[in-house]
Amino acid sequence: MDASSVSPCDLDREFALQIAQLLATPPLQSAQEYYGELIRSKKLDGIRVSYSGKHGKGVYANRDFGEDDLVLKDQMLVGAQDSLNKIDCVVCSYCFHFIGSIEYQIGRRLYLQSLGGSGDGTTERHCHGSDVGSSTGCSGASNGNSNAVPQEVLLSLMDGNTLLPLTDQFCLPPVVACPGGCEGELYCRFVFLIICEYFLICEVAPEMII
Template identity: 40%
Template structure:
């Protein structure tokens, strides 16, 4: 029998209302306001024209990508410096390799062998297990170089040409979120992070619950981290709407405290998400290649149960009693090393005395981009077409989490904008 989440069974009517499709008029009005704010309403677009930047409502960097890329937790710009990016990545990659090595040694069924003692038949498999993703052999740096990069003692030649904003830590003290500016830190706090921060200011019981939720997400699917931001942002928008209502009408106004009115505020807070909502995640996620079509029902039930488990963990941490597009940001490290490579001698030779050992230590995957998942309001409303008239993508000059939408052909006034999914 299909398991039913306690939240689903107790709030079936409200959930049905939240997930019901908005009317065509509501959708038209909502996106009319978005396009009007971007000054791209009722215009004719030529081919290759950029007619809008799609700022995400919420976004979450992939957990595995946090080792490679140090970015603002709100706008996803790279932060710190080229030296910090390189030093931090080498340090964390080294930690990951050490942990992987210890795990391989401890769990090996061949107790007489380890990563230092193997026969030729094990060499290829061990290389895959112990490497950090690059097929090229990485050359370790001398002791102390990584630390010098991270603490600012070692400055790479010409790195000032690739300056990055200094990292601003979360004022909640979680040690997980960093930002490119105070404005991004404040915006993220107001948007969702105030409910998800695990810093010292967080109630100990809530922190423990949040850490359990994060651990579950990292071990299963980090899409749950994005879902947590969606839920948190909705709760905070709801609280703000209710506070404004109470301020305008007075705390004793009966209309401001009724369940029906509170739910109408929740629907309003949920509106930005509902406009792009299509299906529940477990119903629309693509079937993995290693899952046979005959096992699809079982697979979808398993991920549904995972989602319910995640939601219950999150509920313990943040729920108020009242109430997929990809994210990619190009790494500045590639630009930096290409700049060095394109220099002319003797400056190039002098610079490479310092940069080449670091490049050898990073390996072939030195230019990994920041990757994650985000909810984009404009893209979410675009219908699919096999002959689309627009596409959303990241340009070389885009250095944050926004996506640029360009026309693939001339688009006339009143014509529907479509893209290929």
């Protein structure tokens, strides 16, 4: 069936020819050259992309690999943190490095847990926001757990007013809000500076640092 004839999207109809060309299987020779160049550019000598009439296209090993040997390392094209995982940890939306501080990570995790779960990890979690105070934050009432850490202690951890032992040995980059205002998107300072350069933003405004 011609997908463009049933698609409700105007773009599908307008660019049906270009879309079909992009989705078409490339000629075997050009695909072979593409993968060959890709592997050479990555300086990988242990694998190759080959074709067989029986199994089709596949990645084959040129040699035996031992435990912990690197087989393939490639640049990530697209990545996103799972929304449920955002409850557990705050990471940079670009490089996924943990950001903030150990205290911030632990305080925020316990705070969200106290709002929406049983604390033992067995209750279905209802949080979908990425930060405390988010309008898309947790639903559900406090569980009333008498063993819970007092909320003021958790807030103190998140604010940086309470320090845990030895955490100065595990410094994390500061949390920086998305300069474009994307809700829930946080970055490490390193990536933020790259973004600033891209958008020609010269200074980090104080309200951008969380």
